[in-house]
Amino acid sequence: MTRRPRxxxxxxxxxxxxAAKALGNAPVDVTVIDRTNHHLFQPLLYQVATAVLAPSDIxxxxxxxxxxxxxxxxxxxxxREVDLERRVLMVDDDQREIPYDFLIFATGARHSYFGRDDWxxxxxxxxxxxxxxxxxxxxxxxFEEAEKTEDAAERDAYLTFVxxxxxPTGVELAGMIPPVVKxxxxxxxxxxxxxxxxxxLLEAGPRILPSLPESLSHAAHRSLEQLGVEVRxxxxxxxxxxxxxxxxxECIQTRTxxxxxxxxxxPLGRSLGVxxxxxxxxxxxxxxxxxxxxxxxxxxxxxxxxxxxxxxPGVAPAAMQAGRAAARNIMRTVRGEPRxxxxxxxxxxxxxxxxxxxxxxxxxxxxxxxxxxxxxxFVHILYLAxxxxxxxxxxxxxxxxxxxxxxxxxxxxxxxxHSAESRAEARLCRTSNSPELGIASSRLERVKTxx
Amino acid sequence: MTRRPRxxxxxxxxxxxxAAKALGNAPVDVTVIDRTNHHLFQPLLYQVATAVLAPSDIxxxxxxxxxxxxxxxxxxxxxREVDLERRVLMVDDDQREIPYDFLIFATGARHSYFGRDDWxxxxxxxxxxxxxxxxxxxxxxxFEEAEKTEDAAERDAYLTFVxxxxxPTGVELAGMIPPVVKxxxxxxxxxxxxxxxxxxLLEAGPRILPSLPESLSHAAHRSLEQLGVEVRxxxxxxxxxxxxxxxxxECIQTRTxxxxxxxxxxPLGRSLGVxxxxxxxxxxxxxxxxxxxxxxxxxxxxxxxxxxxxxxPGVAPAAMQAGRAAARNIMRTVRGEPRxxxxxxxxxxxxxxxxxxxxxxxxxxxxxxxxxxxxxxFVHILYLAxxxxxxxxxxxxxxxxxxxxxxxxxxxxxxxxHSAESRAEARLCRTSNSPELGIASSRLERVKTxx
Numbered sequence: 041m042t043r044r045p046r047x048x049x050x051x052x053x054x055x056x057x058x059a060a061k062a063l064g065n066a067p068v069d070v071t072v073i074d075r076t077n078h079h080l081f082q083p084l085l086y087q088v089a090t091a092v093l094a095p096s097d098i099x100x101x102x103x104x105x106x107x108x109x110x111x112x113x114x115x116x117x118x119x120r121e122v123d124l125e126r127r128v129l130m131v132d133d134d135q136r137e138i139p140y141d142f143l144i145f146a147t148g149a150r151h152s153y154f155g156r157d158d159w160x161x162x163x164x165x166x167x168x169x170x171x172x173x174x175x176x177x178x179x180x181x182x183f184e185e186a187e188k189t190e191d192a193a194e195r196d197a198y199l200t201f202v203x204x205x206x207x208p209t210g211v212e213l214a215g216m217i218p219p220v221v222k223x224x225x226x227x228x229x230x231x232x233x234x235x236x237x238x239x240x241l242l243e244a245g246p247r248i249l250p251s252l253p254e255s256l257s258h259a260a261h262r263s264l265e266q267l268g269v270e271v272r273x274x275x276x277x278x279x280x281x282x283x284x285x286x287x288x289x290e291c292i293q294t295r296t297x298x299x300x301x302x303x304x305x306x307p308l309g310r311s312l313g314v315x316x317x318x319x320x321x322x323x324x325x326x327x328x329x330x331x332x333x334x335x336x337x338x339x340x341x342x343x344x345x346x347x348x349x350x351x352x353p354g355v356a357p358a359a360m361q362a363g364r365a366a367a368r369n370i371m372r373t374v375r376g377e378p379r380x381x382x383x384x385x386x387x388x389x390x391x392x393x394x395x396x397x398x399x400x401x402x403x404x405x406x407x408x409x410x411x412x413x414x415x416x417x418f419v420h421i422l423y424l425a426x427x428x429x430x431x432x433x434x435x436x437x438x439x440x441x442x443x444x445x446x447x448x449x450x451x452x453x454x455x456x457x458h459s460a461e462s463r464a465e466a467r468l469c470r471t472s473n474s475p476e477l478g479i480a481s482s483r484l485e486r487v488k489t490x491x
Numbered sequence: 492m493t494r495r496p497r498x499x500x501x502x503x504x505x506x507x508x509x510a511a512k513a514l515g516n517a518p519v520d521v522t523v524i525d526r527t528n529h530h531l532f533q534p535l536l537y538q539v540a541t542a543v544l545a546p547s548d549i550x551x552x553x554x555x556x557x558x559x560x561x562x563x564x565x566x567x568x569x570x571r572e573v574d575l576e577r578r579v580l581m582v583d584d585d586q587r588e589i590p591y592d593f594l595i596f597a598t599g600a601r602h603s604y605f606g607r608d609d610w611x612x613x614x615x616x617x618x619x620x621x622x623x624x625x626x627x628x629x630x631x632x633x634f635e636e637a638e639k640t641e642d643a644a645e646r647d648a649y650l651t652f653v654x655x656x657x658x659p660t661g662v663e664l665a666g667m668i669p670p671v672v673k674x675x676x677x678x679x680x681x682x683x684x685x686x687x688x689x690x691x692l693l694e695a696g697p698r699i700l701p702s703l704p705e706s707l708s709h710a711a712h713r714s715l716e717q718l719g720v721e722v723r724x725x726x727x728x729x730x731x732x733x734x735x736x737x738x739x740x741e742c743i744q745t746r747t748x749x750x751x752x753x754x755x756x757x758p759l760g761r762s763l764g765v766x767x768x769x770x771x772x773x774x775x776x777x778x779x780x781x782x783x784x785x786x787x788x789x790x791x792x793x794x795x796x797x798x799x800x801x802x803x804p805g806v807a808p809a810a811m812q813a814g815r816a817a818a819r820n821i822m823r824t825v826r827g828e829p830r831x832x833x834x835x836x837x838x839x840x841x842x843x844x845x846x847x848x849x850x851x852x853x854x855x856x857x858x859x860x861x862x863x864x865x866x867x868x869f870v871h872i873l874y875l876a877x878x879x880x881x882x883x884x885x886x887x888x889x890x891x892x893x894x895x896x897x898x899x900x901x902x903x904x905x906x907x908x909h910s911a912e913s914r915a916e917a918r919l920c921r922t923s924n925s926p927e928l929g930i931a932s933s934r935l936e937r938v939k940t941x942x
Contacts, residue, residue, distance in 0.1 A: 077631065094547040096547075103679035115638070115639065228565075
């Protein structure tokens with residue numbers, strides 16, 4: 041063909057961004073489409089949610105990251121539908137059509153509430169920058185409300201934080217709360233002692249961090265308990281309300297629940313009409329293309345790729361590798377060469393616990409404690425997209441680790457965006473079995489009827 | 492009395508914050524009430540709006556700023572009403588009562604749309620951090636839309652920015668746009684040349700910066716024109732629509748209008764039942780107290796204090812001075828000493844124009860150009876509340892002035908928060924007199940009907 045092939049990349053996360061970068065010098069025209077204007081460094085999102093980092097530290101405009109690639113355009117638009125037969129992508133409300141010769145599908149994942157989507161308003165997940173704002177807002181507002189209330193039981197409920205899901209996100213989020221509240225926030229309040237904050241991590245399975253070897257799970261479990269986090273394994277949430285979490289017959293009085301359990305691929309995948317797995321991920325071929333559509337690829341959390349009998353995990357390094365592999369297969373096809381099979385190289389797993397501990401696995405190397413934390417710091421600084429952010433994050437960390445004075449402790453945004461009206465309509469725990477909880481409930485009742 | 496007097500300060504802006512600081516060692520119990528958890532350095536808000544600074548650079552949690560004052564509590568709450576007779580303040584929806592012995596009223600101002608409050612959705616003003624987000628969002632989205640459109644007239648409309656009001660805020664906002672778009676954003680886009688952006692500053696009066704001497708007004712006017720800003724004095728907005736601004740019979744096609752004209756005191760003042768001026772400000776006595784209520788003070792933008800026949804201006808230094816003066820008068824009253832009259836000391840006026848020019852007046856000293864800009868930088872760094880922000884802002888400025896790569900160029904938030912649905916329902920300019928505008932309109936029409 042005389043015209044240069046058009047490659048459309050849907051999504052500016054790790055998969056899409058690294059695919060675009062790999063195509064920077066290729067004889068193709070690249071268009072990156074995302075509904076936001078920024079690439080988000082998701083592995084550090086929990087630090088924004090706990091008011092350690094500022095949002096701009098972990099975001100870079102996609103345009104800025106790709107500004108030197110003359111063959112690449114960036115479009116802020118929301119994809120509505122893919123027409124695989126006509127090879128066009130429909131975007132925005134006006135269904136504008138964007139034709140492609142190759143399409144890379146990298147739309148990521150969101151949290152799965154296992155069929156209880158109504159729980160999302162009570163327990164936001166941590167996927168977008170907006171969700172991090174919302175978690176930070178609820179986290180900080182809980183202390184404001186605790187400081188205000190005259191009722192001891194209500195105060196305790198505001199000082200109880202429940203995190204659902206013991207994967208890396210849940211562990212990192214839970215581990216960050218105790219140091220922030222016990223030191224950072226303590227001098228800010230007069231009537232409450234933030235050191236009395238209770239953090240509960242609920243995991244349905246038998247151990248936290250199930251993707252890591254058992255010894256590291258246990259090391260992480262111990263580290264969390266040393267920080268003061270109550271880790272409850274084998275605890276599946278059965279009901280969620282604005283003022284309580286039920287785990288079987290037990291009921292935890294809390295006003296703040298964060299969700300870090302389960303992933304579901306972005307819903308656009310369903311519109312493709314190709315085979316999906318139970319989490320809505322596209323089942324791709326060995327070269328990452330769609331069955332029957334060699335011109336369309338799916339990478340990252342939105343694709344299901346099995347290797348040696350195991351699903352490639354939904355982590356940033358896997359998305360980067362797949363994005364690059366899809367780009368290379370496009371270049372090979374353009375040159376008339378045969379494609380190669382994708383092979384995921386496990387770069388290891390890392391998770392921080394609190395302020396200066398971590399667990400890490402790199403092949404046979406297993407680390408926990410301080411050394412793992414330094415490794416974690418090094419790897420994250422290394423991979424942070426965009427130089428300015430790297431420097432800024434390092435400085436922000438250095439500053440907040442030394443002083444505990446978190447410059448990011450700001451509540452912004454309004455409730456209208458976040459459907460947090462749930463807080464106002466707080467109802468009572470219907471299944472309180474312990475006597476203390478019964479008392480707590482009746483005290484709450486009184487407060488509510490006064491209101 | 493045996494119990495310590497209770498001082499309630501309503502508002503954590505410059506007036507309230509400096510009043511609280513002045514009472515830090517006084518034998519009183521201080522409560523600072525604000526509906527947000529942060530103090531905002533309003534004079535730099537326009538730099539957040541133009542994506543030069545990150546929001547956290549100009550905000551500090553009020554709790555953090557007052558954490559060392561053991562006699563001071565901070566309450567996140569919204570005041571609903573003041574009962575001057577019973578000396579209580581009602582807050583939040585549940586009308587909780589907060590009793591006081593002394594009250595300092597420092598609730599600030601918002602923009603006035605001169606009776607056309609419906610214009611606010613088309614032309615947001617710059618008062619809160621949320622409004623700065625919204626202005627930044629509209630500012631950045633305009634280029635995204637311009638990059639997307641196929642229609643030349645629509646593209647020009649998206650690349651036209653109108654700022655209403657030639658006071659310091661309008662001048663600083665208008666002056667910041669050309670450098671950001673001509674250098675900072677230029678390499679980000681493929682289809683549009685951001686250097687073709689048109690910035691129009693509309694001022695109803697005969698000259699911009701009317702509070703400054705005429706020679707400095709003219710210097711600012713010339714500097715803005717050198718930057719490429721079209722300054723139109725004697726231009727009062729007569730109609731505002733999502734796609735156009737009318738000035739008398741003339742019509743400017745634009746999709747982005749920012750409002751920097753007119754102030755109105757916060758509406759709570761009206762509930763006091765005391766004399767107000769036409770802008771809703773409380774007419775205070777010589778000691779800053781309310782007529783007939785020596786225990787209540789009003790300071791900052793919410794108070795009208797006349798000195799030597801002139802109204803004390805609504806600027807940060809005036810609010811700081813009045814806050815401190817009110818606090819001192821409370822301490823004198825507690826000690827049984829007579830009060831003193833407030834006397835505003837004019838510290839001078841400063842306004843930046845673009846990246847490295849400014850105009851300044853300090854008594855008889857009048858400066859314009861580079862020297863004034865260095866002075867501006869020095870003063871703003873000096874007064875920035877909270878050490879971390881000071882350092883961070885300085886670094887951010889240094890970085891962005893050298894590289895033009897603005898780390899804050901992020902579009903966040905959703906339209907639901909900002910009532911920007913106006914954009915979607917863009918209608919046409921009904922009074923287009925010039926032939927070009929007529930063509931532009933019909934082109935737009937076509938685009939709209941296609942949509």
